[in-house]
Amino acid sequence: MKQFQFTKMHALGNNYIYVNMFEEQIEESMLPQLAKEVSNVFTGIGSDGMILICPSEKAPVKMRIFNSDGSEGKNCGNGLRCVAKYAFENKLIEKKEFSIETLSGLVHAKLEVEEGEVSRVTINMGQPKLNRAEIPMAGTPDEKVINEQLEFDGSVYHGTAVSMGNPHLIFYVDSIESAPVLTLGPRVEKDPLFPDCINVEFVEVAAENELHFRVWERGSGVTQACGTGACAAVVSSVLNGHTKRGLDTTVHLAGGDLLINWTEEGNVLMTGPAEVICTGVYFYDK
Numbered sequence: 001m002k003q004f005q006f007t008k009m010h011a012l013g014n015n016y017i018y019v020n021m022f023e024e025q026i027e028e029s030m031l032p033q034l035a036k037e038v039s040n041v042f043t044g045i046g047s048d049g050m051i052l053i054c055p056s057e058k059a060p061v062k063m064r065i066f067n068s069d070g071s072e073g074k075n076c077g078n079g080l081r082c083v084a085k086y087a088f089e090n091k092l093i094e095k096k097e098f099s100i101e102t103l104s105g106l107v108h109a110k111l112e113v114e115e116g117e118v119s120r121v122t123i124n125m126g127q128p129k130l131n132r133a134e135i136p137m138a139g140t141p142d143e144k145v146i147n148e149q150l151e152f153d154g155s156v157y158h159g160t161a162v163s164m165g166n167p168h169l170i171f172y173v174d175s176i177e178s179a180p181v182l183t184l185g186p187r188v189e190k191d192p193l194f195p196d197c198i199n200v201e202f203v204e205v206a207a208e209n210e211l212h213f214r215v216w217e218r219g220s221g222v223t224q225a226c227g228t229g230a231c232a233a234v235v236s237s238v239l240n241g242h243t244k245r246g247l248d249t250t251v252h253l254a255g256g257d258l259l260i261n262w263t264e265e266g267n268v269l270m271t272g273p274a275e276v277i278c279t280g281v282y283f284y285d286k
């Protein structure tokens with residue numbers, strides 16, 4: 001029997017099993033299977049996936065995210081805030097501003113600390129990518145997909161595609177409560193239009209600085225919140241003329257609120273909380 005120490009953390013209910021790879025050793029080939037196992041509510045710990053906090057040659061820490069189906073994502077907004085909190089509170093770093101490496105590049109974290117505990121984190125997520133080739137999405141590589149007519153099973157929808165280091169497709173709805181998250185979400189996630197599959201978001205515009213949001217995440221299904229998805233929703237809303245560039249926009253997710261700003265300079269800032277739930281030891285067979 002093998003084992004590793006874990007910390008379960010959540011950011012607005014988007015919960016992952018975090019493993020400190022500065023101290024633990026897990027065989028690379030085991031990671032997808034372990035992510036599935038720990039995520040299982042009945043036979044594991046129960047989570048939306050597993051996140052590794054790793055040493056990096058480019059930054060004080062590197063984040064790797066595995067969804068609950070074992071697939072590896074390239075970015076995770078809620079995960080980044082938890083990694084930043086973990087790194088500071090566990091003394092992997094002493095500064096309140098530092099970079100984090102992800103599979104899609106470097107991002108920058110700024111911590112708000114109260115009595116030694118990180119209460120809120122702002123992540124500068126960098127610039128969104130909009131061309132089809134960058135999403136990735138089938139079609140003319142250098143074209144953007146903004147409010148484009150898309151057909152799924154004979155029904156027509158209008159979608160906007162945004163990459164925040166990982167792919168997102170945003171649909172606008174009149175009522176967030178009746179958004180077809182459980183039906184259109186899984187249908188679109190694995191559509192051949194998206195060679196790497198896609199995260200699917202539903203957005204109701206409440207005001208020029210306020211959005212309601214629900215998500216079907218690639219590799220994890222419905223989650224309480226998706227940080228990169230909320231960033232993508234704000235970028236999409238600026239592109240569609242619903243909100244304004246440079247404005248702090250509140251995104252209401254099932255698990256709580258995020259503050260997102262697509263700045264005039266081009267970077268997307270995401271501010272929100274991160275929480276520790278518990279720590280423990282996970283046992284597994286090789």
Ligand SMILES: N[C@@H](CCC[C@H](N)C(=O)O)C(=O)O
Binds near residue numbers: 166
């Ligand atoms: N919950 C995350 C995103 C996690 C990865 C995503 N499912 C993917 O595969 O791209 C977030 O907070 O951004």
